Amino acid sequence: MGVIATDGFEDWYRREHPRLVTSMLLVAGNLHLAQEAADEAFARALARWDRVSGMASPNGWTYRVALNVLRRRGRRAARERELLARGRPPEQVPAPAGEAWDVVRRLPPRQRTAVVLRYVADLTEEQVGAAMGVSRSTISSALADARRTLGRLLAEEDGKLEVGCG
Amino acid sequence: MVDLRSSAARLIENPLVPIPPVEGVVARARRYRAARLRKQMGVCFVLVALALTAAARGHDALAPDAVRVVDDPKAREERNRVDAEPVAPEEPGTAYSWIGPVLPRVSDQLARPGDDSWSKLVSAAYCPEQVQVVRILLNQSPSSLDVKPAIRAADVAKRVLEEADKNVCADIVPVLTKDRTLDDLSAYTAVVGMPGDDALEEAIRDGSIARAGIPVIGGDGLTLTQHRSPWVFPVSPSAAAFVRIAVNHGWTMDGRSFALVYDGKHAWGREAKAAFDAYVDRIGGHRALTLPLDPDTLSYHSEADHFANICKDSLCDVVVLAVDQETARRWFLQNPVPPRIETSALPMLMGSQFAHDCSVLMETTCAGLKVWNPFNASLGPAMPGRDDGVSEYGKTVLYDPDPFTQAAYIAADVLVRALKSYSHVDPETVATFLRRVPYSSALVPMRTWASPAAREDNDVARLYHLRPGEHGYGWSTPGSVAWWRDPE
Numbered sequence: 001m002g003v004i005a006t007d008g009f010e011d012w013y014r015r016e017h018p019r020l021v022t023s024m025l026l027v028a029g030n031l032h033l034a035q036e037a038a039d040e041a042f043a044r045a046l047a048r049w050d051r052v053s054g055m056a057s058p059n060g061w062t063y064r065v066a067l068n069v070l071r072r073r074g075r076r077a078a079r080e081r082e083l084l085a086r087g088r089p090p091e092q093v094p095a096p097a098g099e100a101w102d103v104v105r106r107l108p109p110r111q112r113t114a115v116v117l118r119y120v121a122d123l124t125e126e127q128v129g130a131a132m133g134v135s136r137s138t139i140s141s142a143l144a145d146a147r148r149t150l151g152r153l154l155a156e157e158d159g160k161l162e163v164g165c166g
Numbered sequence: 167m168v169d170l171r172s173s174a175a176r177l178i179e180n181p182l183v184p185i186p187p188v189e190g191v192v193a194r195a196r197r198y199r200a201a202r203l204r205k206q207m208g209v210c211f212v213l214v215a216l217a218l219t220a221a222a223r224g225h226d227a228l229a230p231d232a233v234r235v236v237d238d239p240k241a242r243e244e245r246n247r248v249d250a251e252p253v254a255p256e257e258p259g260t261a262y263s264w265i266g267p268v269l270p271r272v273s274d275q276l277a278r279p280g281d282d283s284w285s286k287l288v289s290a291a292y293c294p295e296q297v298q299v300v301r302i303l304l305n306q307s308p309s310s311l312d313v314k315p316a317i318r319a320a321d322v323a324k325r326v327l328e329e330a331d332k333n334v335c336a337d338i339v340p341v342l343t344k345d346r347t348l349d350d351l352s353a354y355t356a357v358v359g360m361p362g363d364d365a366l367e368e369a370i371r372d373g374s375i376a377r378a379g380i381p382v383i384g385g386d387g388l389t390l391t392q393h394r395s396p397w398v399f400p401v402s403p404s405a406a407a408f409v410r411i412a413v414n415h416g417w418t419m420d421g422r423s424f425a426l427v428y429d430g431k432h433a434w435g436r437e438a439k440a441a442f443d444a445y446v447d448r449i450g451g452h453r454a455l456t457l458p459l460d461p462d463t464l465s466y467h468s469e470a471d472h473f474a475n476i477c478k479d480s481l482c483d484v485v486v487l488a489v490d491q492e493t494a495r496r497w498f499l500q501n502p503v504p505p506r507i508e509t510s511a512l513p514m515l516m517g518s519q520f521a522h523d524c525s526v527l528m529e530t531t532c533a534g535l536k537v538w539n540p541f542n543a544s545l546g547p548a549m550p551g552r553d554d555g556v557s558e559y560g561k562t563v564l565y566d567p568d569p570f571t572q573a574a575y576i577a578a579d580v581l582v583r584a585l586k587s588y589s590h591v592d593p594e595t596v597a598t599f600l601r602r603v604p605y606s607s608a609l610v611p612m613r614t615w616a617s618p619a620a621r622e623d624n625d626v627a628r629l630y631h632l633r634p635g636e637h638g639y640g641w642s643t644p645g646s647v648a649w650w651r652d653p654e
Contacts, residue, residue, distance in 0.1 A: 010188045018181040022174070035183055043194035047202075120174040125450055136450040 009049050013042055016059065020066060023121045027113050028070050029105060036073060041066035060127035063117060067131055104150070111146040114139055322571050323358045323384070326578035330586070355585075356596050357382040358577045359398075367433070370395050381597040384577025386570070388434035388512075399600050399615045400624075401576045402540050402569070405434040405488055405512060406441035407625035407652040411538060412510045413445050414653045415629065416484030421507045423452045425477055427497065428488040430458025438488035438512075445654065454482045461493045470500035480506035487511035491520045498524065498531045510536040510629065513569040521632060521640050537641065538627040538650075541572045541610050572609065580605045580613070611649060625652035 017038065024034035041062045045052045052058045104115055110132075117128040118139075125143070129136040324336035336358075357375075359366050359382050366382065369375050371391050375382055375398065387393065387400030403411075413424055426442045429435030439456050446453050455476040459466055476482065485505045487494060494515050516537045524532030584599040604614035614620045626649045630641040 006188075006192070013188060013191065014185055017185045018178045021181070021183060022177050031183070039186065039191070039194065042191050043198050046191055046195035047198045119171055120177070122174075135447070137447060140450055 006046065006049065008053055009046055012058065013046075016062070017042070019121055020062065023063070023116050024066055024070055026105065026116045026120060027067070027109075033070060033073055037066040037069040040069045057123075057127050057130070059121070060123055060130050063121055063123065063127075064131040064133075067113070107146055107149055111142050111149065114142040115146045115150075118143060320574065323574040323578040326575055327358075327582060327585075330582040355593055356380060356581055358574065358581060359384045359386075359392075367391060370398055379597070380593045381600060383581050383600070384573055386434075386514075386573065388437075390437055391433070393621055394618070396601070397597060399577075399580065401580065401610065401613055402513070402573050403625040403627065403652065405438040407654075408512045408538050408627060409438045409441045409486055409488060410445045410652050410654055411625070411627050411650050412486040413442065413449070413451070413484070415510065415650060416486075416507060417449055417451065419484070419507050421451070421483035423454045423481060423483045423506075425455040425457070425473070425482040425485045425505065426488065427457045427459060427473070427485065427502075429461055429490065429493060431461050435488055438486075442486065442488075459489055459493055459497060461490065464496065466497050466500050470497070470502050474503045477503050477505060483507045485509040487515070490514045491517060494520065495523055501531050504531075504534075508534065508536055510538060513537060513539045513627070516569050516630060516641055518640065524632060525634065532632055535632040537630050537632070539569060539572075539630055540627045541569065541576065542628070576607070576610055579607060579609075622652065626650065 020038045020041065021034050024037045025031055028034055028037070044065050045058065045062050052061055055061055104112060107115065113132060114128055117123050117131055118125065123131065125139045126136050129139045132139070327336045357366070357380055366375075367389060370382065376395060379397065381397055381399060382392075382395075383399045384401050387402035388405040390404050390406060392398045392400045393404050409426065416424060424442070424446050426439060428438050428442075430439075435458070439458070442456060443453060455473065457469055457473055459469060477485070482505045484507050487497075487509060488511075489497065491514055494511065515535075516539050524535065580600070581596070583603075583605065584596045587599055587603075601615055604612050604616070606612040611626055613624050615624075628649055633640070633642045
């Protein structure tokens with residue numbers, strides 16, 4: 001089966017694991033799915049580490065894999081929930097993250113994924129596009145739409161709040 | 167104000183789940199690899215079975231339709247796509263500060279076609295039965311390119327070739343026309359292409375050059391046609407490559423809004439536009455304006471108005487100019503609104519005459535103009551490369567950083583090296599040599615034509631500024647000079 005190359009992997013893994021799990025949780029709303037997607041993505045990154053480590057953006061590649069896993073397993077989980085006829089509410093994000101994250105999860109899926117990858121995963125717009133399989137200009141538009149939507153949603157909840165993206 | 171980034175940072179600092187030990191990841195990675203291997207072996211088994219079956223039926227077992235690609239190349243490419251980050255320049259070369267017209271220009275003694283002097287020059291180029299090369303010269307064509315630089319360039323190429331080897335005779339051919347077909351040129355060994363030669367461009371495009379098997383070195387290299395033909399060896403990058411280099415540079419200067427003013431008539435101008443559109447989109451910039459100029463139009467008043475409407479109040483960060491000198495002169499006479507960061511141009515503008523015209527007629531407008539040059543224009547009194555094997559004539563000519571003349575000199579020098587490598591030369595040997603042996607000198611970083619991928623390594627340029635100096639306006643560099651590569 002060959003030797004698994006690990007040079008530099010562990011440091012990168014420990015650094016990125018919390019961010020990847022958090023990002024997937026905020027995309028999927030389900031902690032177990034988020035963990036599974038992150039674990040699978042890191043395992044695949046390690047299996048191909050000699051190639052992934054040489055990429056300009058190992059993070060971008062890994063997030064793309066995680067999103068794909070999320071998509072496939074999320075569909076199965078949704079079907080299971082339907083069969084149970086009674087869905088569970090999404091995992092609650094801890095209070096320290098602030099009310100804004102409750103609002104972000106109300107965004108349409110595409111906008112939500114773009115916002116999470118951009119502001120939680122800290123990917124560039126190009127990397128976000130690569131992870132989601134769309135062009136950079138599409139991501140720019142999605143983020144602009146998301147910021148407008150967030151502003152409107154927050155204004156509905158509290159007329160004094162504004163949204164900033166740092 | 168709610169800050170999403172700060173909210174994200176707080177969430178990450180308090181991990182929702184503990185980080186699993188890396189040994190677990192290693193075990194999972196091994197299982198993943200094993201599963202992939204089983205899948206591939208299964209596929210191989212199926213493919214072998216298919217191949218054996220096909221062989222049994224008498225089909226070619228290696229026929230493409232007997233084997234299916236397992237992985238989707240597009241998906242693989244998507245997975246491995248790198249960021250369109252700005253490309254950092256290579257290590258800067260030796261610092262120098264001034265290049266300008268220090269010595270009298272050689273071109274003053276050359277005449278226009280039709281003049282007696284010109285006739286003498288052409289007739290003097292009659293070649294007896296020796297190793298010969300052919301130069302194809304732009305004649306009085308409808309092209310907007312100033313023919314004088316082309317004449318000077320042709321003369322440079324001729325002298326370089328004949329200085330190098332007594333057996334070489336360089337024949338200046340007025341233009342490749344229907345009256346002088348490629349069959350007539352079968353006695354010639356190679357062609358040193360001249361800038362803006364529309365007839366040569368057509369001969370490359372329609373396959374005539376390839377069918378004749380005559381290598382063409384030089385030319386302006388502006389069109390992609392010249393870069394894709396295995397019989398053409400351009401020494402200068404394409405207009406498309408220059409535009410991408412310019413946009414990339416503007417991006418690193420924090421430019422995000424880009425405008426292109428381009429030659430709408432010629433193929434290289436249209437290719438520049440296509441490259442501009444694609445690359446600005448790719449890096450997520452804003453295409454503020456692409457403005458075609460007709461080189462045959464005498465005034466660009468309405469175009470300048472339109473440009474002002476779009477780019478006023480510093481709305482355009484970077485302007486890229488893909489036009490020749492004459493068009494640029496008429497454009498600058500309209501006093502176009504300046505961009506916020508920079509205007510940079512293709513190398514056609516890097517001439518001493520244009521520098522002079524800018525200073526006299528359009529000083530305010532031209533101030534700060536930058537131009538890209540693929541050659542080391544630094545040959546002057548106290549500059550590097552003086553003693554690096556450049557011929558005396560070459561040094562004289564290159565004090566005037568006219569890119570056409572530089573390109574012609576380099577093309578001729580490339581050919582000289584090919585000719586000197588063999589006791590007997592013919593077009594095939596010259597072409598083989600050029601494809602096998604890279605060229606480099608003090609004038610230009612390495613050029614190689616070994617393969618289409620290798621040719622892309624030739625797409626580098628340096629940035630020069632138009633500045634006032636001791637001898638009037640000229641081209642200078644701000645200290646150390648880096649080579650910028652085509653980011654695509």
